[in-house]
Amino acid sequence: MSSTTWKSEYYIALECKDLQANAMAVDATGTYVLLAGRRYLAIKNLEDPELVQKFPRQSKYDVGAAEWNPTAYHKELCVISSNQRLEVLTWRQDELIQTHSLRAHTRVITDLNWHKFDSNILASCSVDTFIHLWDLRDSRRPILSLSAIAEASQVKWNRKSPHLLATAHEGDIKIWDQRKGTAPVQYIAAHLAKIHGLDWSPTSENHICSSSHDSTVKFFDMTNPRRAEYVLTTNAPVWRARHTPFGNGLITAVVPQLRRGENSLLLWNTANRATPMHTFIGHRDVVLEFEWRKQKSGDTDFQLVTWSKDQTLLVWRIEPFIQKLCGYEPVESKDSSDIIEATESLKLYGKSSPKVQPLQQEFSLLNVHIPNLKVRKMDPVARNVLVKATINNFTVNLKVSFPSAYPHGVPPGFEVIKEDSNVSDSIVVQLLQMLKHLAQQRVSKNRTCLEPCLRQMVTTLEQLSSDLESNRFDRQYIEPSSIFGGYNDAYIPFPRTSGAKFCSVGILVCFGRPIHPRKLSSKLDSTPRALTTTPRALSALENIFAKRNDDYMTVSAYYFQRQRSRAKHVSSKSSKAVVHIYDAQALFFFNRQLAEEYILDGDVGTICKHNAAAAAVVGRRDLVQAWTLAELVAGTQQADEGISWANHPFGNKLMESLISHYASQYDLQMAAMLCCIFGKYQEALARKSSVKSFFLPGQLVPGKRLLKSGSPYHTIPPADVIADGWVIPILRTARSTSLDNLRLEAPVELSMLKAPASNSLYEYYKVAYAETLHRWGLIYSRTEVLKYMCHNPESHTGVEFLCDCKNCSRPVKHTSCPACRQPTLRCAVCDISVRGAANACVLCGHGGHTACLRWWFAFQEVCVTGCGCKCLVGTASMFQP
Structure with a gap:
């Protein structure tokens, strides 16, 4: 930590706005910090100020809790809770890999806690009123399940006894002994309001404290649990209360959901509970989690790690002076001057119960x-x-x-x-x-x-x-208009000073001018016209003309763009404009939850039923009706009827009407999904019937097959297929998913669409929806939609490597020879047929599985077959310019 810059009592270990993490945990060594959220998992190395590794996490659920294994034997294990599931992760060789997935709870998991002595035991509690104990050596089911009447909000193992654990249920505490069945051995009516946190004493197995929404922290002795030993009263609901690893200290944090501006942590001395001993001020938003970092040998300062809603990780140094406020006498420091100064300032304190002077406090x-x-x-x-x-x-x-x-x-x-x-x-x-x-x-x-x-x-x-x-x-910047008449260009428009723009995922971005330029511009009679007057020209002309006129203002002065060193010290509030980003999804029909829930895999009837249920969950009754109609039109029972149903008014025409309706309402999500469903329906008709019937342009013609160059996943044929005498007008150059590459043949009103133009619009709907899915990060759903595009994939134009079949010596592109049905390539290392990722030497032709070859050439230079070829060196030399 020698390179760390401390700001008095803390330093900023990490500030990353895009993490959106709401759970934090410090490992048993005090080196690594886990930050977990819906979008990312991140590992921060506290020993290296620059090192932080992020791992994308594709989940629609936030992380509820996170914790590292507290034992040295399994210090690389950590666990997070996501909805009803526990994910056990292993941190090894700079990789974070999921090793276990624990599922038994039926509702959201509220808390988890590792056993303090057995590195394989883990406890979790949930809204479903159950507390499950897990053993990672057999993670298929819990080794013990404890049931309570009310939901469990907290679970904590005793720090001294390996068999006791405590759980919080609304305002009550239950103590369990895993050796004595599934009934609690102790019951404490602790608070009248909800308990947010529990913490066992680090020195005694019979003492526990609870933090509650009633703004109190109560301390109980298990030998006499009817009433609290003592109560610590605060001025706000307490989210967490945890003992310090030194003295009689206790750290408290305010409930973050209240957002009352209480962004600080308080340090108390439990022997003197009248007022906090110290306040940790530094975060700009509420504190979500805090933990103690393991103290390094020879260090007298303890360190506290905190994570806030402002996505800032702070590490606080608890100096010997603050430790003494909690009744703890630290060992002698390397710098004895700190101890001397602290001792002199604390001469007024008593030994057992220090009394803080008002000024010192x-x-x-x-x-x-x-x-x-x-x-x-x-x-x-x-x-x-x-x-x-x-x-x-x-x-x-x-x-x-x-x-x-x-x-x-x-x-x-x-x-x-x-x-x-x-x-x-x-x-x-x-x-x-x-x-x-x-x-x-x-x-x-x-x-x-x-x-x-x-x-x-x-x-x-x-x-x-x-x-x-x-x-x-x-x-300084006001100049007469006559002086600059020859320098200004009257035909250059004034720069844009404000604006707003929507993006395809329902985000509205607005910007405006800084506050001071806005105030100044209100005093002007005219608007500056051009940007030709630079600050250098201003200073030169200023020496020539002494006369000034308040009626003219240049663009440079209008924006206060001063190229001076003092600009670095100007407050951001007075010199910077503000860009506002609004979530405007409620104004549009695009719905991300529907995009995550919609499916396109399976038969048409199953797809329509599933998607109708998803629409019902978000309250879109109109979509439920539309999916029901689509099921009636395109279901398997209708596909069996063939031509008669396709020509029926409630057949193809009804589906076309549904697509046009939702497109006219700017609901491209529903229009694109219906286009994909209609493609599956027409494909089913093509398989069932051998008679040509009316199809949408771009759909399969019965009795015809896809061209060889087409993709086997396409349910729509290439662009040169003729349907009912019409040539499909989709351009062959439209290969990208960008909307700029998809051009319609002619702009036609939706209500008067002819078949060729309709086909182009259907392609536009699918491409537009696929681009929105891409911006949401729903890559799999985007791929499913793009499978229903008409155009062919680009043909391969680069170097192509083929294998010669060992049996019939024919060149083969696939994993097996189409003539003799034998595997094309066998791995030279493991002698198993290759069906996945493969590599081959361009000199000797020997190859095999990519993983096997990587393992072989990690410690060898010559080909595994014994042919004597130095494959890596030879292949690299061939591709050198």
């Missing part, structure tokens, strides 16, 4: 990461603080002194150190007046005022700096 709770502010020194003995504020070109060094009676009606003293500050006397007077007024208001109510005063000082300096810069640039 305020210093420990101070957020030292206020933007544009640096805390240079906090001296609780001398009772003063030195801070430095830097905003744009302003630098202010402030000293705050605290009287002994502070904060009981006596405000602190404020002094601006002028030797280290570069602000004018008028600004100093304004700052001191503001600080004294705010401090007096706070201490009149016996409240501390340090952090509010510092934040208000930064805000005031930002406002003063912004006003000064606005006045300066107003004077």
Whole structure:
């Protein structure tokens, strides 16, 4: 961790917005962190600041919980819960591989926990009221199932006893002993509100604490469970409460679903529960998970790892000073000055139950990461603080002194150190007046005022700096219109200052101008016309013409595009425009859930029934009716009737009407699916009947087969097939799935479509829907839709390698010879016929399975057959330019 840059008490280990992870776990060695979400699984190496590996996860369910195996024997194992399933993963050689899939719960899994002593035992609990115990040596079914009346929200193994575990059910706690059947051995009526977290004591098997929605943490002794030993009361519902690995400490976090702005963790001393000892301030959103990292040998600092909704991973350093606040005496540090300073500041504390002084407590709770502010020194003995504020070109060094009676009606003293500050006397007077007024208001109510005063000082300096810069640039960039008349081009349009655009997956992107340019433009009488006036030209002309006119503004001044070094220090709120991204899927008929649930594999009747059920789940009754009609039209019973049903008004014509209706309503998802279903229906008719009947253009003609160049997966023939006298007008050059490559022969209204134009539109629907599926990441569904396209795949134009059959010496493209039915290629390593990925030497012709050859040439250079050919060297030399 030598290369890590600590920001006072923490450093940012990872910040990755695209992870969207909601579960985090730290392994038993303290080296790796698992971050799990619906889209990705990620492994972060805390020893390497740059190394993070992401593994895509294709699932429609979020990860509920994640945990590493706590034992050294199976430290590479981790487990995550997804809906009703547990996935056990193995981290080995930079690969994260699923080794077990545990399924027994019938509803969502709420929590999981590894056994603290047996590395193969795992516990899980669910909304289905069951607690299952699993053994990875036989993962087919749970080794023990415990049943409760209410749903189980938490499950935790005892840290000292290998047989005890605790579960939380609403406001109650149940203690189970796996040796004594399926009934709980202890029952605790702990809270009147829901329990969110449980944590066993790390030192005693009889003590457990529970965190609840009633804003309390209660501590119970199993030998006397009727009432809590003591209660810790907070000001918000508690999501998790966990013991520290040192002293009498306890860490609490607020329920993240509330989103009340409580983004900090609190450190308590359970022996002094009146107020928290320390606050961990750094996250910009609610904390989702936190765990302790294993302490390295010789290190006196403990480390806490936290993961937040802002997708930021922070590692906090718990220094010996903070450890002493929890009644823990750390071993001697390598840097004894830290211990001496901490000891001097804690002389006022008692040994067993430390009593924190008000000023010392305020210093420990101070957020030292206020933007544009640096805390240079906090001296609780001398009772003063030195801070430095830097905003744009302003630098202010402030000293705050605290009287002994502070904060009981006596405000602190404020002094601006002028030797280290570069602000004018008028600004100093304004700052001191503001600080004294705010401090007096706070201490009149016996409240501390340090952090509010510092934040208000930064805000005031930002406002003063912004006003000064606005006045300066107003004077600098205003030029007379007559001067620049020859440089401006009246025919160049003004750049776009705002806009909005939809994409095909229901996302609306909007952008606008920055705030300050927008305010400035409201004062202008005219709009700048061109971009020809550069800042360099402005400065040159500024030296020539001294006269200025407020009636003209250049484009450069309009956008405040100042090519200056100070632009790096300008606050993002004042210089950057904001791009808004909205989820507008509710405005469109495209539905991702339907796209995930729809199928195209199987007979038409099965497909229509399944898709109708999927539409009913999302509340689309119109689609349920449409799929029911499609089943009646294109079902197997109708395909048996052949020509009569195809010409019936409720046959092909009804299907065409359904497709046209949904296309006219801009529901291309349903239109494309119906086009694919109609293709399967026409193929079924072609197989059943030998008489030519009316078909949609582009469908199979009865009695004809696909051309040899066509794909065996296509249910629609190539473009040169003639159906009922019409040549299909699909262009042969349309090979890509991009909508730009699909052009219609003629723009025809949907209500007056002729057959050739209709066929082109049907192809357009399928391509448009396939592109939407691709953007959603539903690659398999996209491939299923593209199987129903009319056009042929591109013919192979590169080098082609063929095998000669050993029996009949004929060149063969497939895995078996069509003449003698013998395997074409046998692996030179394992002597088994090759039916999958294969490689062969271009010199000696010997080859086999790709995996077998990779294994052989990992430690050999000569061909396995003994022919003496150096296959790798020879093949590489042939392809060199």
